[in-house]
Amino acid sequence: MQRIGLGDAEIIRILEWQGAFAPAGRIVPEPAEAAWRRAGPDHYDPASGSYLGALQTWVVRTGAHTVVVDTGVGDDRERPDTPLFHRRKGRFLDLLAEAGIRPEDVDVVVNTHLHADHVGWNTRDRQGSWVPSFPNAVYHLPAADLAFFDPGAAHPARTDDSVDPARWAEWDRVFADSLAPVLAAGQAAPWSGTRTIGTGLVLQEAPGHTPGSSVLRLTSGGEHAVFVGDLLHSPVQLANPGCSSCFCLDQEQAAASRLRILRQAADRRELVLPAHFAGPGAARVERAGAGFVPRWVS
Numbered sequence: 001m002q003r004i005g006l007g008d009a010e011i012i013r014i015l016e017w018q019g020a021f022a023p024a025g026r027i028v029p030e031p032a033e034a035a036w037r038r039a040g041p042d043h044y045d046p047a048s049g050s051y052l053g054a055l056q057t058w059v060v061r062t063g064a065h066t067v068v069v070d071t072g073v074g075d076d077r078e079r080p081d082t083p084l085f086h087r088r089k090g091r092f093l094d095l096l097a098e099a100g101i102r103p104e105d106v107d108v109v110v111n112t113h114l115h116a117d118h119v120g121w122n123t124r125d126r127q128g129s130w131v132p133s134f135p136n137a138v139y140h141l142p143a144a145d146l147a148f149f150d151p152g153a154a155h156p157a158r159t160d161d162s163v164d165p166a167r168w169a170e171w172d173r174v175f176a177d178s179l180a181p182v183l184a185a186g187q188a189a190p191w192s193g194t195r196t197i198g199t200g201l202v203l204q205e206a207p208g209h210t211p212g213s214s215v216l217r218l219t220s221g222g223e224h225a226v227f228v229g230d231l232l233h234s235p236v237q238l239a240n241p242g243c244s245s246c247f248c249l250d251q252e253q254a255a256a257s258r259l260r261i262l263r264q265a266a267d268r269r270e271l272v273l274p275a276h277f278a279g280p281g282a283a284r285v286e287r288a289g290a291g292f293v294p295r296w297v298s
Contacts, residue, residue, distance in 0.1 A: 001099060002281060004297060006271060007221020009200075011282075014057040014095045016072045018278050020050035021084070024234075027051040030243040031236045039236045042279025051234060053276040055117055057092070058227055059101060060218060065198045066101060067108040068134065069216055069227045070275050074120025077177060081170050085116055092121050093133075106134040108197055112229025113213040114145040115247070116170070118275065119178040130181040139182050140197055142205070142212025143190040149175050163249075206231055206261055208254025209247065215261055217270070225271040231258050232274040235283075238262070239291040262292050271297060 002013035021027065024036045024044055028051075036044040036051075043052050060067040072092055079085035093103065111119050122139065123130040132139070148155050151172050157163055182188050192212075195203040200219040207213050209230045216227040231254070232238070233245045241259045248254040265272050266287050272294075273282045283294035 001095070002298065004271070004282065006218065006225050007223040008063060009218060009220040010061045011218075011225065011271075011273070012059040012061070012099050012101075013281055014059060014072075014092065014099065015281075016055040016057065016090055016092055016095075017084070018054040018056075019052065020045055020048065021053045022051055023049050024051040024236075025049070026246055027053075028234055028236055028240075028243050028245050031240050035236050035240060038239065039234060040279070043235050043277070052278045053233065054278045054281065056275060056281060057121070058273050059096070059099065060201075062198065062200065062218075062220065065108050065201070066106050067110060067198075067201065067216075068106050068137070069110045069273075070112055070118040070229060071109065071121035071133070073117050074123070074178060076125055077116070077120060078173055079116060079170065081166060082116070085120075093124075103134050104136050106137045108201075109134055109137045109139040110197070110203065110216050110227070111139065111141055111145075112215065112227065112275070113142060113210040114149050114174070114179065115210065115230070116174045116178070118229065119174065122178045123181045130177045132182050132185050132187055137187060138197075139188050140195065140203060141179070141182075141188050141190050142210075142214050143192040144205075144207065145210050145212030146179075146190055148211045149179070151175060206257040208244070208250045208252070208257045210249055213254075213257070223271075224268050225273060226261065226265055227273045228261060229275050231261055232272070233276050235277065235294055238285060238294055239288070241291055263287075266292060 004011040058069040218225040244251040244254040280296040280298045285292040
C-alpha cells in the first residue's frame with residue numbers, strides 16, 4: 001500500500017482497481033499515438049492501444065482530521081452502462097482497514113465531483129437500504145454538481161439535448177444510491193467558490209469536467225499537494241494540457257481549469273494526485289514548453 005509523507009501529514013492510496021479500461025484514443029481523443037507512447041508503459045499499452053488507468057481513493061491523515069478524497073465505485077451498484085462498475089464486488093472497506101482506518105474514524109469526505117466512480121463508497125448497503133459509509137463524516141459536495149445532477153432540481157440540460165438521455169438515467173441511479181442517502185442523513189455540506197475544511201485543507205473550484213469539479217489543496221509543514229480528481233485522466237494530458245477527456249462536459253472550460261491548476265502546481269511544487277493515474281499514481285510537475293513533465297513519487 002502506497003503511503004506518502006507530506007510535512008506532518010500522511011497520504012494513503014487506496015487502489016480499488018488498475019488495468020486496461022478502453023481504447024486510449026477514446027478516453028483522450030486528441031493526442032496522437034506517439035504522445036500516448038511517451039506517456040509510458042504504466043499508462044498506455046501499445047499492443048492493444050489501450051488506456052491504462054486506476055480507480056483510487058486518497059486518504060489524508062493530518063493529526064486533526066482523517067479525510068477521504070473521492071470514494072470510488074462502490075459495491076453492488078446498478079451501473080449497466082459501465083461493465084467495470086456494474087454490481088461490483090471489491091475490497092474497499094478491507095483496504096481501509098488494512099491501512100488502519102475504520103469508517104467511524106473518517107470525519108471529512110471530499111467528492112471532487114459527483115460522477116459514479118467518485119461517490120460510490122459514500123454509502124453502503126445495510127439490510128437493503130443505502131446508508132452513509134462514514135457515520136461521523138461531513139461530506140463536502142460541490143453545489144454546482146448537486147444543482148446539475150439532482151433529479152429534483154430539473155437542470156435545463158435535462159431538456160436541451162446537450163446530454164444523451166441514457167447518461168441522465170445512469171446519473172439518476174448514482175444520485176439515488178450514493179448521494180440522496182447522505183443528504184437525507186444531514187451529513188452533506190454543499191459548497192461553492194472556496195472552502196477551508198480544516199487547517200491546511202482548502203477546496204477550490206476547477207469546473208469543466210463537470211459544472212462543480214474541484215480540487216483539494218493540502219499544506220503541511222511547508223509542503224504542498226493538490227488532489228485534482230478528473231482534471232487529469234492520463235499523463236498524456238500533462239504534455240498536452242489543452243486535451244480534455246471524452247467525459248468532460250465542457251471541454252474548453254476543463255482545459256482552462258487544467259492549465260491553471262497545473263501552472264500553480266508547478267510554481268508551488270505541489271504534489272499532484274489524480275484519481276485515475278496508474279503506476280505510481282502521484283507526481284510533481286515541471287513546466288516543459290507548452291506542457292508539463294511528471295516527476296513521479298512512489
